[in-house]
Amino acid sequence: xxxxxxxxxxxxxxxxxxxxxxxxxxxxxxxxxxxxxxxxxxxxxxxxxxxxxxxxxxxxxxxxxxxxxxxxxxxxxxxxxxxxxxxxxxxxxxxxxxxxxxxxxxxxxxxxxxxxxxxxxxxxxxxxxxxxxxxxxxxxxxxxxxxxxxxxxxxxxxxxxxxxxxxxxxxxxxxxxxxxxxxxxxxxxxxxxxxxxxxxxxxxxxxxxxxxxxxxxxxxxxxxxxxxxxxxxxxxxxxxxxxxxxxxxxxxxxxxxxxxxxxxxxxxxxxxxxxxxxxxxxxxxxxxxxxxxxxxxxxxxxxxxxxxxxxxxxxxxxxxxxxxxxxxxxxxxxxxxxxxxxxxxxxxxxxxxxxxxxxxxxxxxxxxxxxxxxxxxxxxxxxxxxxxxxxxxxxxxxxxxxxxxx
Amino acid sequence: xxxxxxxxxxxxxxxxxxxxxxxxxxxxxxxxxxxxxxxxxxxxxxxxxxxxxxxxxxxxxxxxxxxxxxxxxxxxxxxxxxxxxxxxxxxxxxxxxxxxxxxxxxxxxxxxxxxxxxxxxxxxxxxxxxxxxxxxxxxxxxxxxxxxxxxxxxxxxxxxxxxxxxxxxxxxxxxxxxxxxxxxxxxxxxxxxxxxxxxxxxxxxxxxxxxxxxxxxxxxxxxxxxxxxxxxxxxxxxxxxxxxxxxxxxxxxxxxxxxxxxxxxxxxxxxxxxxxxxxxxxxxxxxxxxxxxxxxxxxxxxxxxxxxxxxxxxxxxxxxxxxxxxxxxxxxxxxxxxxxxxxxxxxxxxxxxxxxxxxxxxxxxxxxxxxxxxxxxxxxxxxxxxxxxxxxxxxxxxxxxxxxxx
Numbered sequence: 001x002x003x004x005x006x007x008x009x010x011x012x013x014x015x016x017x018x019x020x021x022x023x024x025x026x027x028x029x030x031x032x033x034x035x036x037x038x039x040x041x042x043x044x045x046x047x048x049x050x051x052x053x054x055x056x057x058x059x060x061x062x063x064x065x066x067x068x069x070x071x072x073x074x075x076x077x078x079x080x081x082x083x084x085x086x087x088x089x090x091x092x093x094x095x096x097x098x099x100x101x102x103x104x105x106x107x108x109x110x111x112x113x114x115x116x117x118x119x120x121x122x123x124x125x126x127x128x129x130x131x132x133x134x135x136x137x138x139x140x141x142x143x144x145x146x147x148x149x150x151x152x153x154x155x156x157x158x159x160x161x162x163x164x165x166x167x168x169x170x171x172x173x174x175x176x177x178x179x180x181x182x183x184x185x186x187x188x189x190x191x192x193x194x195x196x197x198x199x200x201x202x203x204x205x206x207x208x209x210x211x212x213x214x215x216x217x218x219x220x221x222x223x224x225x226x227x228x229x230x231x232x233x234x235x236x237x238x239x240x241x242x243x244x245x246x247x248x249x250x251x252x253x254x255x256x257x258x259x260x261x262x263x264x265x266x267x268x269x270x271x272x273x274x275x276x277x278x279x280x281x282x283x284x285x286x287x288x289x290x291x292x293x294x295x296x297x298x299x300x301x302x303x304x305x306x307x308x309x310x311x312x313x314x315x316x317x318x319x320x321x322x323x324x325x326x327x328x329x330x331x332x333x334x335x336x337x338x339x340x341x342x343x344x345x346x347x348x349x350x351x352x353x354x355x356x357x358x359x360x361x362x363x364x365x366x367x368x369x370x371x372x373x374x375x376x377x378x379x380x381x382x383x384x385x386x387x388x389x390x391x392x393x394x395x396x397x398x399x400x401x402x403x404x405x406x
Numbered sequence: 407x408x409x410x411x412x413x414x415x416x417x418x419x420x421x422x423x424x425x426x427x428x429x430x431x432x433x434x435x436x437x438x439x440x441x442x443x444x445x446x447x448x449x450x451x452x453x454x455x456x457x458x459x460x461x462x463x464x465x466x467x468x469x470x471x472x473x474x475x476x477x478x479x480x481x482x483x484x485x486x487x488x489x490x491x492x493x494x495x496x497x498x499x500x501x502x503x504x505x506x507x508x509x510x511x512x513x514x515x516x517x518x519x520x521x522x523x524x525x526x527x528x529x530x531x532x533x534x535x536x537x538x539x540x541x542x543x544x545x546x547x548x549x550x551x552x553x554x555x556x557x558x559x560x561x562x563x564x565x566x567x568x569x570x571x572x573x574x575x576x577x578x579x580x581x582x583x584x585x586x587x588x589x590x591x592x593x594x595x596x597x598x599x600x601x602x603x604x605x606x607x608x609x610x611x612x613x614x615x616x617x618x619x620x621x622x623x624x625x626x627x628x629x630x631x632x633x634x635x636x637x638x639x640x641x642x643x644x645x646x647x648x649x650x651x652x653x654x655x656x657x658x659x660x661x662x663x664x665x666x667x668x669x670x671x672x673x674x675x676x677x678x679x680x681x682x683x684x685x686x687x688x689x690x691x692x693x694x695x696x697x698x699x700x701x702x703x704x705x706x707x708x709x710x711x712x713x714x715x716x717x718x719x720x721x722x723x724x725x726x727x728x729x730x731x732x733x734x735x736x737x738x739x740x741x742x743x744x745x746x747x748x749x750x751x752x753x754x755x756x757x758x759x760x761x762x763x764x765x766x767x768x769x770x771x772x773x774x775x776x777x778x779x780x781x782x783x784x785x786x787x788x789x790x791x792x793x794x795x796x797x798x799x800x801x802x803x804x805x806x807x808x809x810x811x812x
Contacts, residue, residue, distance in 0.1 A: 048457060048458045049455045049456060049457045049458060050455060050456060050457075050458060050616060051454060051455045051456075052454045052455060052456060052616060052617070052618065052619065053614070053616045053617055054613075054616075054617035054618045074584065074614065075584075075614075116629075116673070116674040116676075117627075117628065117629035118629075119625060119629045119689065119690070120625060120627070120629050123613070123617050123618060125614060125617050176614050176616070176617065177613060177614040177617045178480065178481075178611035178612075178613075178614060178741075178743075179611065179612070179613055179624075179625065179627070179741060180617075182611075182627060182741065182743040182752075182754065183627070185743070185752070186670065186743075186751060186752045186754070189751035189752065190674075190751050193749075193751055197749070198746065198751070201745040201746075203745070205584035205585065205588075206584075206585070207460075207529070207583060207584075207585055208459070208480065208481075208531060208582050208583040208584060208614060208615060208616075209614060209615070209616050209617075210456060210458060210459045210460075210582070210614075210615050210616035211458070211459055211460035211529050211531050211582065211583045211586075211615075212458065212460045212529060213458065218585075219525060219526060219585065221523075221526070221585070221588060221589070222523065223522075223523035223524075223525045223526050264592065267522070268522040268596075270522075283525065284525070335584075335585060335588065337584075337588040337591070337592075339607040339609070340604065340607075343599075343603065345592060345595035345596050345599055345604070346588075346591070346592045346595065348588065348592070
């Protein structure tokens, strides 16, 4: 029986701040933990430090795959592979055994089998590897695909580029250290080379470890605080939003990846008031327009003195929010900033990433509302879209995908 | 008279460890400094933490530009601009005033003038912006170009791609935080847009802040410890290697940027012994083959029992080292790992960066020896090359380039 990372008593039931601190030190030696205890217990001055992070490991084995309820790392790469034509169910099993073994070692700070640069594995810095299966892989395995495992319905705002869409096997690889990430990515790709080819790669980033206090909500490249209303890992709320309950995907989930170009030049022409209105929150601190603090609950009924809603009908906050409590997702996005071409000075956006138990029931209704009306659509364009089933984790000796492939 | 960052009494004459810790906390509020004092004075357990880094600022104004003697940040972007045809000496002065003002603000955690996302500037995380002038810019300014300000001589190992070569104006922008870096890069490019177009962009990374103890030598993507013999900023040795003494470049330097592709697939086929021999150091800890510690001085006269040199003639260590003490450079490299194309599983290498007072006298002889014989050439290929003059810093109210343009 694999250990359930979600039921770690140090995490469940603790406050968000404690959880995040706990997450940050999990796996650090006792020495560093002493430092954190000191910081937490003495507050103020000494709290303005963080433990050294290179040795911090996130367990690989568990009921759930890591990299979902893991506080998002600073650097992430998303790679979709296409299986080679000759790869059958047996070959898939071999592939997932190999990749799981690689991930189990690399995430714990060891070189992969036959790793020629094991020194580059010794600083995991919370490295995680998360696998997702596309419809093609599930079909190749003769498995039962959930109905939502297909391309999303076409949305009016989409301008999808095939080079950022779909795929058979997803690897989400993330670490706070970019050198570790580059090495792990290479090892996993080397070992998948005889089974699959790279369909697309997306590289992204979030705020660096140590830049800000753990638990600070990220800003995206529009400067918006991004992810305030997320369910909090370790809560029953999170569990009900994210985890699937039965079938070979029990304790697994789904991932939606939408590459969303952000037109920063056009956004720059919008004044502060317009920005606040478009999102329904104050840009300065992320508070809803009816509140003063980032985590204040928005008051959608509040009206201005002349009777207009304080949080506009067209605002992203209102359109993304559903009255139906099942229409919720867990976001874990990364920013991208690639080299621009031509006269542009940036090619930037968001690798939107969400996890949810059921894409059709939870993600699609939200996206449909945003597609119909969301002022942010003026500045954002979905250019890539992919959906994968994320199998559960595995116990030592097992492999990710065994509930489908064994 | 601008303050000379190099003569800060807290840095000069201190040990390397103290220097690095000092550098890391410069600009952090007193609160965090207390934390570090505690860590330093109590050693062991609590030392395994680092201060929060987001608020840390590197001074912009000073005798020298920042980003040279600054302990290298985790994320770096190198951008070469080509001046538009109509840009004359007056326009160049305006451009450098604007960019200097942007850099002065952004590096101190403030938005640029008319910054539409000033919130993305509030976490500088040691942001620096360093400007370099190519031969075209100096000619446009009717300035006296040093003889070394020209493309490097052609080396036999070069396979240069024009899209990574030369340029009129260099911006080296670096921060420990990738979001801050993306924002600063965009602001600087926006403000240069009417004066210049982007010629090339190279993005690189080093070990993240907080991954390892400050001062740990980086490993490159071959797994080699990279930069052991570097002069140490704050020493007279460093000063004599790096800073130019007279003319409009006094207190300035030169930068050589060589994009060097590393064939990781081929490297993987080399065994550990071969790797140690190729570099002349043990891969495991970076010690020379005649020593046990990374910082041991190599013994080039030592021979094996059958009379061969312990550090082979063809090793990178021996070929890079000169008997002439003036043939030295200061390295400040970044790794790159871009999305591979075709069947390759990685497109990786090193953005080799060196600073030296005189390219012809210091850099070229070393590179010539490496070109003639260096076993590492088997696995590395220079694919981009650029040389820029790096003007001195400026005082508040001044601008970088004023010694050439005013």
